Every structure is written in C-alpha cells, then in structure tokens.
Amino acid sequence: MGMIGFTVGFIGFLLHNVIDAIEEPILEKALELAKEGKIGIVWCWRVGMGVILASLSSIIIVYFRPSAGGSGIPELIAFLNGTSIRHIYNVRTLLAKFASCAFAVSAGLFAGPEGPMIHIGALVGAGLSQFKSDSMGINLAYFQRFRNPEDRRNFISAGAAAGVSSAFGAPVGGLLFSMEEVSSFWSNRLTWQVFFCSMIAAFTTNIFNSAFLGFHYQLEILNNIIIFIPTICLGILGGGLGSLFVFMNLKIVRLRDWVETFSISSRLKKLMKIAEVVIIITLTATISTTLPLARKCQHQKVPIKTGVSANGKWRYTNQTYNELSSLLYTSQDHAINQLLSRGTHKQYSPEGLLYYFIPYFLLACWTSTASLSVGLVMPMLTIGALYGRMIGELLVIWFGEHFYYGEKYSDASDYKAWMDPGAIALIGAASFFAGVSRLTISLxxxxIEITNDVTMLLPIMTAIMVAKIVGDQLTHPIYHALLEVKCIPILDEEPVVYTQDPNGRSVL
Amino acid sequence: MGMIGFTVGFIGFLLHNVIDAIEEPILEKALELAKEGKIGIVWCWRVGMGVILASLSSIIIVYFRPSAGGSGIPELIAFLNGTSIRHIYNVRTLLAKFASCAFAVSAGLFAGPEGPMIHIGALVGAGLSQFKSDSMGINLAYFQRFRNPEDRRNFISAGAAAGVSSAFGAPVGGLLFSMEEVSSFWSNRLTWQVFFCSMIAAFTTNIFNSAFLGFHYQLEILNNIIIFIPTICLGILGGGLGSLFVFMNLKIVRLRDWVETFSISSRLKKLMKIAEVVIIITLTATISTTLPLARKCQHQKVPIKTGVSANGKWRYTNQTYNELSSLLYTSQDHAINQLLSRGTHKQYSPEGLLYYFIPYFLLACWTSTASLSVGLVMPMLTIGALYGRMIGELLVIWFGEHFYYGEKYSDASDYKAWMDPGAIALIGAASFFAGVSRLTISLxxxxIEITNDVTMLLPIMTAIMVAKIVGDQLTHPIYHALLEVKCIPILDEEPVVYTQDPNGRSVL
Known part of the structure; x- marks a missing residue:
C-alpha cells in the first residue's frame, strides 16, 4: 500500500510538472505578442501549438491504445462492479494515458488532468500489487498471495484513492471518493489501508513539489518535514498510553465486579456505587483546588493572547499567573483551548503539565467506569493534549531555545513554527484519541472540524495511523473491550478463521 | 431525517447551556475566594458542590435507570450489530441520561458530555422515527412504514451521527463516525440521508448558539445566515445545469456514433476522430485569444491582491487590465484561483463572465467526449465557479452597492462579507460538481481540502445536497450515464423491484 501511494504520488507530481513545463512557455509567448498588439499572430501561435499538441494527444489514443480514452472513471467503476474490460490495467495503457493527458491539457483544451490521474492511480494499484505484467514479462512469486480477485479489487480501490489524493492534495477526499463512487465492495479493514495509501500519495506529491523550495512546504509552514519525527513518537506514545487506558479501564470494571460479590443486599450495592462517585468527586475537587499551589506563581513574561480561548484569564493578579490554575479553575473546553493555543510556548512548563497529567489520567480512567452518564471524549482529548504539549514544550527547551531566546518570539512566518507546542498538543490529542478508540478516518x-485548521492534516493522519497500529498490537479498542466486559456479543464483519487446516485437506 | 437533525441539534444546544449555567457560577465563586487566599474555603466549596452534583447524577443512574449509565456507545454498537438490549431506546432513558450527564460534567469531574450526546442522538432517531412510545402512550399510524428493523437501524445511525455533529460541530465527522464505528450495516443510500441529518443538526446547534448574538455566527462571519438563500438557488441551478451537461454529453456521444455509421473504412473513422479534436482545439484557441477583445480594458480601480493566486498578473499595462484575459491567458489552475479569490468583488463583471461561461460550457462538454484522455473535474469546477461568481457579482451590484460604494471596501470583519463573490463562486463550483457527479460526502x-477553509462547510454541504436532489430528478449521474452509453453493465447495490404485486398475492 505504501508503495502504491508513493508511486501514484510521484506520477501525480510528474504529470503536473510536465503540463506546466509545456504550457507556460506557450502562454508567455502569447502574452508577449499580445502586449505588442499583434492579435493575429497570437491567434496563429495559439491555434498552431494547440493543434500540434492536441493531435499528438489524440493520435496516441486513436492509434496506440483506444481503451485509454476518456477519463477512465466509468471503466473503473464497472471493473470494480465485476465487469471485466480489456486492456484497462496495462503498462501500455498507463503510458498512453499519461502522454495523452499531458498533451491535451497543455494544449489549452477546456479539460483537466484529474480524471486520468484517478485511472492512473488504479492502474498502478493493479499493477504493483500483482507485480506481473504480460507486456513487460515480469512475474514475481512473492506477490502470488495477492493474485486473487478480492485483493486485486482492494488494491485498485486504494490506487484510485491515491490518484484523487495526489491530484487534489486531498487524502481524506480521495478515500471517500473511492468509497462512495468507485467501489462496489467495501470493508472496514480496507478503510484504513486505503487511508494509509492515500496519505502516502498526498505526502509524496507534496514533498516532491516542495523539493525545489528548500524542502519545506511553501504555503503550509507548519507542515514542515521535521514535524513528522515528533509526530511518529507521539503516535507510538498515543498507541501505548491508549492501550494502557483501555487496560486499566477494564481492570477497574472487573475489580468492582469482584468487590460487589462480597456485599449481599442490592441496596448496599447501590449505596456503594454512590459512595464511589462521592470519593471520585472529592479526589477530583481536591486535586483541582490544591494542585496549583504546588507551582509557584510566575511572573508574566509571555505576551498572552486574549480572545475566544480566554488565555490567561484566570491570573491571580495582573502581573503573575499560575500555569495550573489556568487549567483547573475553568471549564474543560477552555482548558483544552488553552493547551491547543498557538504561539504561547512559554506559558506552561513540562513539569507542571506532568503534575497535572498523572492524576488526570488515573481519575479520568476511574470516572469513566463509575455509575454516571458521562463520555470519554473530552478526557481523551485533554490527556492527549497534555502529553502533546509536554513534549512540545520539551522540544522548545531542547532545540528551540537559541531561537526563542530574548525578545524573539515565534510568529507565523517563522521557520521553526513547526515546534509550536500548541500544534504538537493537537497531534497528541489526536494520537491518544486514536490509541483509545482506534478510529481513523472519522477521527x-x-x-479538523474541531480546530478549523486543514493545514495540520498530514501530521494528524500520520499520528492517528501510528497510534492505531501500535494500539492494535496491544488491546482491543475501548468500545469493543467494554462490550466484552458487559457480556454483549458482537459479530465482526469477517468471520475469524480458527481452523488449523485452511486447505481442508483433512476433509478430503 | 430533518426532524431528527433538528431535535438532536436542539438537545445538544440545551445540554451545553445547562452545563455552562451550573458550572460557571461555581467556578467564579471559587476564583473569588482563591483571590482572597482562602484555599481552605475554596476546597470546601468545590468539594461540597461537587459532591452534591455528582451524587445527584449518580442517584439518577443507580435508582432511576441503570441502563443509562456509561457513555452508551458500546450498547449502541451492539444494538446495530443485532443484539437487543433492554431500555436503551426509551424516553425515560433519554431524560435520565440528559440530567445525569449535565450534573456529572458540571460537577467538575474529568469527563465530557460527548458520549451521552451520541447516545441521546440515537435515542431521538429511534423514537422520532417510530413515533410510538410505550412510556408516553403515543402511537401514530403514519409512521407504521418505518416500523421495521432496517429502517429503525438506519434512523438510529442517523441519530448517532447527528449527536456527534451537534457535540463537536462536526457534521462530516459525525457521518463518518457513524459509518466507521457505530454501524454494522451501511448502504450508499443511507450516506446522503445521514449526511442531510447531521448537516441539519450542526446547523441547528449553531443557530441556537448564535441566536443570542444578533443571529449570525460569532466566529464564522462568512457563514451568515443569509448566505443560505443564494446557496439554495445555486444548488438548484447546479442540479439543473449539471443535468443539462450530462444530457448534452450523452447526445454528443450518440451523435458521433450515428455519424460514424456512414463512414465505411476504419481508417477514415480514426482520421475523423483526430479531425474532430483539431476542430475543438481550433475553436478553443480562437475563443481564448479573441474573447478578451470583446471587453474593453478597464482602468484598475480595485486593490488587487498579489501572491499565490497571481491576481491581475496578466494586465496589459500597469494601469489597465482586461477581465477576461486574466482568465484566458493563463493556466486553468490560476483561472479557478482567481475566480475563487476573496475580497476582489469589482474585478469581474457579470456580463463578462457570461461571455466566457457560454462557450466554455459547450466546449467543455464536447471536449470531454472526444478521443482524448482528459478529465471532467477541472472544467466542472470552472463552470461552477463561473456562474457562482456571476451570481455573486450580481448580488453585490443589487444589494451591496450602497455598502461598497466609494472607497469603502469589504474586509473580513464586514457584516456583508457573506456576499463576497469569491465565496459564492466556491459554492457554485461545489453545486455544479454535485449536479454532474452526484457525489455528496467525498465532494x-x-x-474543503482544496480550499483549506473549513468555515464554508455548511453552505457547501447545503448546495451539494440541493444540487443532488434536483439532479437526481432529471438524469443519471455522469459516470453511470457514460457506462450506459458504453454498454457496460453495472449492478446497483439494491435490486430494482419491477413487480406490480409487492405482496406476492398472485403467487399464493
């Protein structure tokens, strides 16, 4: 899948640049002539070049490979629906498609390269997964396992998604396009494989496009390439801590069940449940009240933004504020907003956040199992944002000090803005959420919708992906684990195969 | 579906505000005391209030309705998987859940209201669709048709999506959450029903939340309530024009097939195809070159932004520029960028855009059927952006003139910024794309990913929805129509029922 994503991303980059390279000189020449007022010559020039390019494009299709004509999407839909069509997955089709599309678009026709890009993606998916080409005479034994209709279809779906992802820079859109329009068959397992594939494709196209400009994205400064190192660490951490959370959650539920076996009357049981809640709230309130005392009030040095996020609203006086009271003497929405706020990298210290993180983690885990009607989402986001911010602050201390030292504060155009602890807190929140719930695309x-910020898309996707992979090695997702504890049966989409003898030889 | 969305959105708004109303006075009191340094009293106050609220919350669950405990998501998953659980869809559960959740969160526990909100959404979906409640003794005959397990499941999925949508303000996320995590069964038809439902839920919550602040969104100024009037018009237009596009596309393909029956040799046929392409490119180049001559060069009055979108890059001289040459003497990416650019409302005139729109529409339609490997996406976006911009400019002329007159230009904080033609062009592009392809969620x-702008989410969703509904009345989606023309069979997910006798009485 990763290979498909990379290849499609690279082809997308190539196609885009070939078109640009042909189109730009033509248009510039035309403009020069137009400035001199020679409209007749402009007309000759544009028509002439257009006819040459468009004819080339058309000749390729008509004589060389008629099946490469059109956008290719209808054929793709039909194939995935079960109709076999000749020549649509073929190296020669790929070449014809690429060349014809590049010439046609750069000729100035009112048409775009996106449809063919989707077909090319599917083609790459089909070809790479089989690693067998009649035209090229290649046939690798290792890929034998993928040579069945189902896997082939899945790889083609993934390739189509990667095509959209590369053409529009829209990885999530690509996945959804493949799911909604192209594919007739879909399974949940496929979702995250395609998710991964289209993520890689968007990433590759981005990297190559920006390779000529100092190896960092031109528009999206935050998405610096280096951010992926802490992102992957956060993903691993998210997967690990998320699994720990699920594990502890289950242990607490089981412990309570075990304690309940000792008490006899059902009335006592109910009272015990309420007493448990009272203990939790007492602990919570105690921590909320007293924890800020453990930290000295700091003199306010950092320029604190005011506004919606209500940063630093709860200072004790005008000159000093306490980092933890700003988190604990307010509602959780505000606390999360403050953790995620950008450009306030000196507001919290790593140790202070650690003091908050440990009791919060334990109590949130306990609270969610008590007899209350409460959800896990807010605590999950807070926990993730806490350790994300912690790591972000550490990064600033370790690597960013020479940059932030003195009066030089980070701003949007700053090259080091990637290590803004607010952005890293966001990635942390996503990773912990993914580690606990194992959602991918919806998360x-x-x-994105919570933060109204599309620029962080790729790091968030990466962190979620890593957290899911790590977490899946360790425990069930939380909701499924809770179902198991409650003794509610659930059927997976695909049956689990228990047989020792998959070929059924013993039957024969 | 709309009713479910509205109800869930309203409950979400209510829950949020109840929590705020209880929590804020407590925290403010605590802060006041803390400022006076009386940490002991603060502790007593917070613990006391917390214990009261949390006990209330717990008592409701333990004595009144134990099945409302926890977040409710595992039960939901299990129900949609086929396991029946007692009391989970019940008015009393709804009330218990709401009250317990409100008390628990406002007590300051480390827990959030999102999980219960999802369960409440599903509950509303189940209840409203059946319109039958044993607890309340209501039973309406009209809803008999929905009283089967499949429809019930679908309504519950939609309700859960609306819950997420309302809790996070994330309509697309809600739909995906419902699809990925909650539901075991899913059909494509369900996608856009749930899409609609969660859109309404997010919209309702937004409206109510902002009702106290002058009836327009606080943060997202562009999403002014009035924008939905042109949005719906654009949606209808998009559906209509999209269907026209599909219809003409098919006619051209059929016409070509008919012409080809006259020519005998296959060599001639191939030459004819290439000749057709040459004719198209000649026409295209001619129009591209000469159309700008039809418009006078205007004196540059509007402050034109420079930068990525390369606005006004192709002026003839420094002082004047030609509105159409700025679209036609550049690549299509740039042209679309210019059409979608914000805050440049005087750059194009409606008539100029109309001159461009008509030939573009016809030629794009023809080009896409020729023997070329080209896609439809770019032209679709351009056409949509063209008529969207046209309407946007008209709106400015009709209603906005007194506002923009003289030197007073719109800026981001402007109340009338909703009629920015760039934003309306974006909605137009989405609506035409939807009218042609009938995609919903992926589109x-x-x-969103193309424009990197989440604030326009709700108008875009509305336009796509309307365009899809209008278009579905008129023609097939383009890809399916093309499949039909190419005589490729495709199987729908659900079989079409042709029988006149659905009850099978004649068989008996």
Whole structure:
C-alpha cells in the first residue's frame, strides 16, 4: 500500500510538472505578442501549438491504445462492479494515458488532468500489487498471495484513492471518493489501508513539489518535514498510553465486579456505587483546588493572547499567573483551548503539565467506569493534549531555545513554527484519541472540524495511523473491550478463521 | 431525517447551556475566594458542590435507570450489530441520561458530555422515527412504514451521527463516525440521508448558539445566515445545469456514433476522430485569444491582491487590465484561483463572465467526449465557479452597492462579507460538481481540502445536497450515464423491484 501511494504520488507530481513545463512557455509567448498588439499572430501561435499538441494527444489514443480514452472513471467503476474490460490495467495503457493527458491539457483544451490521474492511480494499484505484467514479462512469486480477485479489487480501490489524493492534495477526499463512487465492495479493514495509501500519495506529491523550495512546504509552514519525527513518537506514545487506558479501564470494571460479590443486599450495592462517585468527586475537587499551589506563581513574561480561548484569564493578579490554575479553575473546553493555543510556548512548563497529567489520567480512567452518564471524549482529548504539549514544550527547551531566546518570539512566518507546542498538543490529542478508540478516518475529520485548521492534516493522519497500529498490537479498542466486559456479543464483519487446516485437506 | 437533525441539534444546544449555567457560577465563586487566599474555603466549596452534583447524577443512574449509565456507545454498537438490549431506546432513558450527564460534567469531574450526546442522538432517531412510545402512550399510524428493523437501524445511525455533529460541530465527522464505528450495516443510500441529518443538526446547534448574538455566527462571519438563500438557488441551478451537461454529453456521444455509421473504412473513422479534436482545439484557441477583445480594458480601480493566486498578473499595462484575459491567458489552475479569490468583488463583471461561461460550457462538454484522455473535474469546477461568481457579482451590484460604494471596501470583519463573490463562486463550483457527479460526502471533503477553509462547510454541504436532489430528478449521474452509453453493465447495490404485486398475492 505504501508503495502504491508513493508511486501514484510521484506520477501525480510528474504529470503536473510536465503540463506546466509545456504550457507556460506557450502562454508567455502569447502574452508577449499580445502586449505588442499583434492579435493575429497570437491567434496563429495559439491555434498552431494547440493543434500540434492536441493531435499528438489524440493520435496516441486513436492509434496506440483506444481503451485509454476518456477519463477512465466509468471503466473503473464497472471493473470494480465485476465487469471485466480489456486492456484497462496495462503498462501500455498507463503510458498512453499519461502522454495523452499531458498533451491535451497543455494544449489549452477546456479539460483537466484529474480524471486520468484517478485511472492512473488504479492502474498502478493493479499493477504493483500483482507485480506481473504480460507486456513487460515480469512475474514475481512473492506477490502470488495477492493474485486473487478480492485483493486485486482492494488494491485498485486504494490506487484510485491515491490518484484523487495526489491530484487534489486531498487524502481524506480521495478515500471517500473511492468509497462512495468507485467501489462496489467495501470493508472496514480496507478503510484504513486505503487511508494509509492515500496519505502516502498526498505526502509524496507534496514533498516532491516542495523539493525545489528548500524542502519545506511553501504555503503550509507548519507542515514542515521535521514535524513528522515528533509526530511518529507521539503516535507510538498515543498507541501505548491508549492501550494502557483501555487496560486499566477494564481492570477497574472487573475489580468492582469482584468487590460487589462480597456485599449481599442490592441496596448496599447501590449505596456503594454512590459512595464511589462521592470519593471520585472529592479526589477530583481536591486535586483541582490544591494542585496549583504546588507551582509557584510566575511572573508574566509571555505576551498572552486574549480572545475566544480566554488565555490567561484566570491570573491571580495582573502581573503573575499560575500555569495550573489556568487549567483547573475553568471549564474543560477552555482548558483544552488553552493547551491547543498557538504561539504561547512559554506559558506552561513540562513539569507542571506532568503534575497535572498523572492524576488526570488515573481519575479520568476511574470516572469513566463509575455509575454516571458521562463520555470519554473530552478526557481523551485533554490527556492527549497534555502529553502533546509536554513534549512540545520539551522540544522548545531542547532545540528551540537559541531561537526563542530574548525578545524573539515565534510568529507565523517563522521557520521553526513547526515546534509550536500548541500544534504538537493537537497531534497528541489526536494520537491518544486514536490509541483509545482506534478510529481513523472519522477521527481525522472530527479533529479538523474541531480546530478549523486543514493545514495540520498530514501530521494528524500520520499520528492517528501510528497510534492505531501500535494500539492494535496491544488491546482491543475501548468500545469493543467494554462490550466484552458487559457480556454483549458482537459479530465482526469477517468471520475469524480458527481452523488449523485452511486447505481442508483433512476433509478430503 | 430533518426532524431528527433538528431535535438532536436542539438537545445538544440545551445540554451545553445547562452545563455552562451550573458550572460557571461555581467556578467564579471559587476564583473569588482563591483571590482572597482562602484555599481552605475554596476546597470546601468545590468539594461540597461537587459532591452534591455528582451524587445527584449518580442517584439518577443507580435508582432511576441503570441502563443509562456509561457513555452508551458500546450498547449502541451492539444494538446495530443485532443484539437487543433492554431500555436503551426509551424516553425515560433519554431524560435520565440528559440530567445525569449535565450534573456529572458540571460537577467538575474529568469527563465530557460527548458520549451521552451520541447516545441521546440515537435515542431521538429511534423514537422520532417510530413515533410510538410505550412510556408516553403515543402511537401514530403514519409512521407504521418505518416500523421495521432496517429502517429503525438506519434512523438510529442517523441519530448517532447527528449527536456527534451537534457535540463537536462536526457534521462530516459525525457521518463518518457513524459509518466507521457505530454501524454494522451501511448502504450508499443511507450516506446522503445521514449526511442531510447531521448537516441539519450542526446547523441547528449553531443557530441556537448564535441566536443570542444578533443571529449570525460569532466566529464564522462568512457563514451568515443569509448566505443560505443564494446557496439554495445555486444548488438548484447546479442540479439543473449539471443535468443539462450530462444530457448534452450523452447526445454528443450518440451523435458521433450515428455519424460514424456512414463512414465505411476504419481508417477514415480514426482520421475523423483526430479531425474532430483539431476542430475543438481550433475553436478553443480562437475563443481564448479573441474573447478578451470583446471587453474593453478597464482602468484598475480595485486593490488587487498579489501572491499565490497571481491576481491581475496578466494586465496589459500597469494601469489597465482586461477581465477576461486574466482568465484566458493563463493556466486553468490560476483561472479557478482567481475566480475563487476573496475580497476582489469589482474585478469581474457579470456580463463578462457570461461571455466566457457560454462557450466554455459547450466546449467543455464536447471536449470531454472526444478521443482524448482528459478529465471532467477541472472544467466542472470552472463552470461552477463561473456562474457562482456571476451570481455573486450580481448580488453585490443589487444589494451591496450602497455598502461598497466609494472607497469603502469589504474586509473580513464586514457584516456583508457573506456576499463576497469569491465565496459564492466556491459554492457554485461545489453545486455544479454535485449536479454532474452526484457525489455528496467525498465532494464536500475534497472542496474543503482544496480550499483549506473549513468555515464554508455548511453552505457547501447545503448546495451539494440541493444540487443532488434536483439532479437526481432529471438524469443519471455522469459516470453511470457514460457506462450506459458504453454498454457496460453495472449492478446497483439494491435490486430494482419491477413487480406490480409487492405482496406476492398472485403467487399464493
């Protein structure tokens, strides 16, 4: 899948640049002539060049490979629906498609390269997964396992998604396009494989496009390439801590069940449940009240933004504020907003956040199992944002000090803005959420919609992906684990195969 | 579906405000005391209030309705998987859940209201669709048709999506959450029903939240309530024009097939195809070159932004520029960028855009059927952006003139910024794309990812929805129509029922 994503991303980059390289000189020449007022010559020039390029494009299709004509999307839909069509997955089709599309678009026709890009993606998916080409005479034994209709279809779906992802820079859109329009068959397992594939494709196209400009994104400064190192660390951490959270959650539920076996009357049981809640709230309130005392009030040095996020609203006096009271003497929405706020990298210290993180983690875990009607989402976001911010602050201390030292504060155009602890807190929140719930695509979109910020899309996707992979090695997702504890049966989409003898030889 | 969305959105708003109303006075009191340095009293106050609220919350669950405990998501997953659980869809559960959740969160526990909100959404979906409640003794005959397990499941999925949508303000995320995590069964038809439902939920919550602040969104100025009037018009237009596009596309393909029956040799046929392409490119180049001559060069009055979108880059001289040459003497990416650019409302005139729109529409339609490997996406976006911009400019002329007159230009904090033609062009592009391709969710996400702007989410969703509904009345989606023309069979997910006798009485 990663290979498909990379290849499609690279082809997308190539196609885009070939078109640009042909189109730009033509248009510039035309403009020069137009400035001199020679409209007749402009007309000759544009028509002439257009006819040459468009004819080339058309000749390729008509004589060389008629099946490469059109956008290719209808054929793709039909194939995935079960109709076999000749020549649509073929190296020669790929070449014809690429060349014809590049010539046609750069001729100035009113048409775009996106449709063919989707077909090319599917083609790459089909070809790379089989690693067998009649035209090229290649046939690798290792890929034998993928040579069945189902896997082939899945790889083609992934390739189509990667095509959209590369053409529009829209990885989530690519996945959804493949799911909604192209594919007739879809499984949940496929979702995150395609998710991964289209993420890689968007990433590759981005990297190559920006390779000529100092190896960092031109528009999206935050998405610096280096951010992916802490992102992957956060993903691993998110997966690990998320699994720990699920594990502890289950242990607490089981412990309570075990304690309940000792008490006899059902009335006592109910009272015990309420007593448990009272203990939790007492602990919570105690911590909320007293924890800020453990930290000295700091003199306010950092320029604190005011506004919606209500940063630094709860200072004790005008000159000093306490980092923890700003988190604990307010509602959770505000606390999360403050953790995620950008450009306030000196507001919290790593140790202070650690003091808050440990009791919060334990109590949130306990609270969610008590007899209350409460959800896990807010605590999950807070925990993730806490350790994300912690790591972000550490990064600033370790690597960013020479940059932030003195009066030089980070701003949007700053090259080091990637280590803004607010951005890293956001990635942390996404990773912990993913580690606990194992959602992929919906979580990505929710995080984007919460923060109203599309620029962090790729790091968030990466962190979620890593957290899911790590977490899946360790425990069930939380909701499924809770179902198990409650003794509610659930059927997976695909049956688990228990047989020792998959070929059924013993039957024969 | 709309009713479910509205109800869930309203409950979400209510829950949020109840929590705020209880929590804020407590925290403010605590802060006041803390400022006076009386930490002991603060502790007593917070613990006391917390214990009261949390006990209330717990008592409701333990004595009144134990099945409302926890977040409710595992039960939801299990129900949609086929396991029946007692009391989870019940008015009393709804009330218990609401009250317990409100008390628990405002007590300051480390827990959030999102999980219960999802369960409440599903509950509303289940209840409203059946319109039958044993607890309340209501039973309406009209809703008999929905009283089967499949529809019930679908309504519950929609309700859960609306819950997420309302809790996070994330309509797309809600739909995906419902699809990925909650539901075990899913059909494509359900996608856009749930899409609609969660859109309404997010919209309702937004409206109510902002009702106290002058009836327009606080943060997202562009999403003014009035923008939905042109949005719906654009949606209808998009559906209509999209269907026209599909219709003409098919006619051209059929016409070509008919012409080809006259020519005998296959060599001639191939030459004819190439000749057709040459004719198209000649026409295209001619129009591209000469159309700008039809418009006078205007004196540059509007402050034109420079930068990525390369606005006004192709002026003839420094003082004047030609509105159409700025679209036609550049690549299509740039042209679309210019059409979608904000705050440049005087750059194009409606008539100028109309001159461009008509030939573009016809030629794009023809080009896409020729023997070329080209896609439809770019032209679709351009056409949509063209008529969107046209309407946007008209709106400015009709209603906005007294505002923009003289030197007073719109800026981001302007109340009338909703009629920025760039924003309306974006909605137009989405609506035409939807009218042609009938995509819903993936198109929304692609548009968001292309523009990197989440604030326009709700108008875009509305336009896509309307365009899809209008278009579905008129023609097939383009890809399916093309499949039909190419005589490729495709199987729908659900079989079409042709029988006149659905009850099978004749068989008996």
């Amino acid at each position: 990505t979109v929710i995080m | 929304t996400v692609i548009m």
